[in-house]
Amino acid sequence: MDEKSVLISLDRKDTYCTLEFSDNEKFELGYLEVRKNCQCAKCKPRQINEQMKIEFFEEISRLMLVKPKVEQVGNYALRFEWPSGCSSGIHSFEHLRKISESSGKKL
Ligand SMILES: [Zn+2]
Numbered sequence: 001m002d003e004k005s006v007l008i009s010l011d012r013k014d015t016y017c018t019l020e021f022s023d024n025e026k027f028e029l030g031y032l033e034v035r036k037n038c039q040c041a042k043c044k045p046r047q048i049n050e051q052m053k054i055e056f057f058e059e060i061s062r063l064m065l066v067k068p069k070v071e072q073v074g075n076y077a078l079r080f081e082w083p084s085g086c087s088s089g090i091h092s093f094e095h096l097r098k099i100s101e102s103s104g105k106k107l
Contacts, residue, residue, distance in 0.1 A: 005094040010078070015065050018107070019100055021093075026107040027100035031068055034080055035060050037099050040089035 006022040016030040036057055038044070046056040069081040077092040091099075100106075 005092075005097045007078070007093040007096060010070065012067065012070060014067055017070070019096060019104075021097060027104040028107055029096070029100050029104035031065060031080075032060065033099055033103040034068075034091065034096075035082060035086065035089075037091075037095070037103075038080070038086055038089040039091065039095065040086055043086055043089060 007019055008022050009018075009020040011018040015032075016028050017034075018026060018028055020026045035043070036053075037047075043056070047053050063084045066083050068083075071079045071081065073079050073090055077090045078096065079088070079090050081087045
């Protein structure tokens with residue numbers, strides 16, 4: 001894994017979290033963005049094309065926002081547990097960094 005993708009701290013707020021990576025880059029990332037990009041067996045198949053993504057995002061937007069539980073998985077990923085239908089999504093640090101850069105807010 002690229003060194004810049006190592007997550008060194010996570011601060012959970014009500015609607016977003018703050019992620020800090022080992023290269024001192026910090027991002028604010030909404031839980032909605034994390035969920036939209038979930039790679040679990042339930043969510044991933046719903047992101048295969050633009051039309052499906054739109055429907056998936058609309059559905060999530062209606063469900064949310066509930067603060068998910070977050071648990072570290074080994075030293076490479078986080079597991080987000082949502083009260084609404086998705087609980088096994090493992091988000092690697094690399095994946096979180098990618099979402100942070102594309103949909104998060106750089107601090
Ligand atoms: Zn999921």
